[in-house]
Amino acid sequence: MKKTIAVSLSLLFLLSGCGSTNEPEEVMDENKIDIHDQTSGNGAREYLKYNVKSDSFAVNRGLITETINNKIDMDEIETGLMTLSKEFFSPDTFLYEEGQFLTDVTSWIGRKSADNQQGLNPEIKVTDDMGWEKKMEIQKKNPMYLAYIHEQNYVDTKGNIKGISLGLAMNTIDYIRVQDSQGLMHFGEVRIDKKEMEKQGREMAEKVISRVRKIEGLGNIPIMISLYNVQEQNSVIPGNYYAYSFVKENENKIKNWEQVNQQYYYFPSDAGEKKDRDMAERLLNLEDYVNQYFTNQDIDFVGKALYEEEDITKLVIEVSSEMIKSPEIIGFSQAIVPELVDYFPHTPAYVYVKTPKGIKATIIKEEDQEPFVHIHEDN
Incomplete structure (x- = not known):
């Protein structure tokens, strides 16, 4: 249940309750800071503009955790697709609903074979009498290009489907496992050529559109389809959508692709500082400022900034702290x-305050708008 927390408590009182010995000289009028209390578990969706039709779960719920190697890619596949969708399915008109139609995704993202004619990944010929080295070689020459297909539905207020967005998550590295005759598992990997990945993605997208049009209820609705490059395991930054196409209602083919020139940079890092020294310094200064007033806490900042060409389109700051009490978080x-x-007057910024008990606060500042805060309470 969501309830409004009174924000009339003085900032000085709250800071002193956290063990601070100093106070800032100037603060924003606290009555302008919108602070809400809510149950935890909303995670990355806090800053999304869409109203969510929450009574329907995705038909492929949980599949993404089996096919995508890291959590940050999982989040970006979902939220990045939603960001692209806003151009075609306005949040002012449509509700967001988890995917309800693509019931055969598991088959589609598999390899084509005698038992799986729906597989979009390359068919390979291996036999039981082959050694594991040979099987590994064959798979490296024919990698798994497609990792996952993400579906989002956009519906009217009555729940009628009005548009669908699809994201094809393409591997940049295929991680291979081969079992030998003794039952031992052998591991290998192959880095996928970027041009080949893009070629395969576009060809697969054509097949996906053809199949979607045959699904009951999707024969004549608009489809936005896009291609995403999955980062390698344990990457500290997510991949990104690099191309998309819009298929109008009653159209059955992709006519053209639009490029998405976006890339994430991580702060602090050498690559981030090289990309945007000013951003690196601002984040460092913000971290230093906060630590001046919370002297009994060890507070660390990690920034992830999304750039389109030279312009920053989104900044996500993860704050790690030992704070667990609500007055401290507030x-x-x-x-x-x-x-x-x-520090970031014209940049959309989303701050997640992480504690030993999980995310305890989400701070949302859209471009040129007053920020607001969600305080997450345990159930």
Whole structure:
């Protein structure tokens, strides 16, 4: 249940409750900071503009965790697709609904074979009498290009489907496992050529559109289809959507592709500093500022910034802290919000305050808008 927390508590009182010995000279009017309390578990969806039709779960619920190697790619596949969808399915008109139609995704992302004619990944010929080395060689020459297909539905207020968005997650590295005759598992990997990945993605997208049009209820609705490159295991930054196409209602083929020139950079890192020294310094200064007033806490910042060409389109800041009490979290939020506006006035910024008990606060600052805060309470 969501309830509004009174924000009339003085910032000085909250900071002193966190063990601070100093106070900022200037603070934003705290009555302008919208702070809400809610149950935990909303995660990355906090900043999305769509109203969510929450009474229907995805037909492929959980599949993404089996096919995508890291959590940050899982989040970006979903939220990045939603961002692209806004151009075609306005949040002012449509509700978001988890995918309800693609019931054969598991077959589609498999290899084509005698038992799986729906497989979009390359067919290979292996026999039981082959050694594991030979099987590994064959798979490296014919990697799994397609990792996952993500579906999002856009519906009217009555729940009628009005549009569908699809994201094809393409591997940049195929991680291979081969079992030998003794039952031992052998591991290998192959880095996929970028041009070949893009070629395969476009060819697979054509087949997906053809199949979607045959699904009952999807024969004549608009489809936005896009291609995403999955990062390698344990990457600290997610991949990104690099191309998309819009298939109008009653059209059955992709006419053209639009490029998405976006890339994430991680701060602090050498690559991030090289890309945007000013951003690196701003994040470092913000971290130093916060630590001045919460002297009994060890607070660390990690920034992930999404750039389109030279322009930053989204900044995500993950704050790691030992704070667990609500007054501490509220005090921290009220301290950082005016600085967030100061440091990044024209940048959409989303701050997640992570503690030993999980995410305890989400701070949302859209471009040129007043920020607001969600405080997450345990159930």
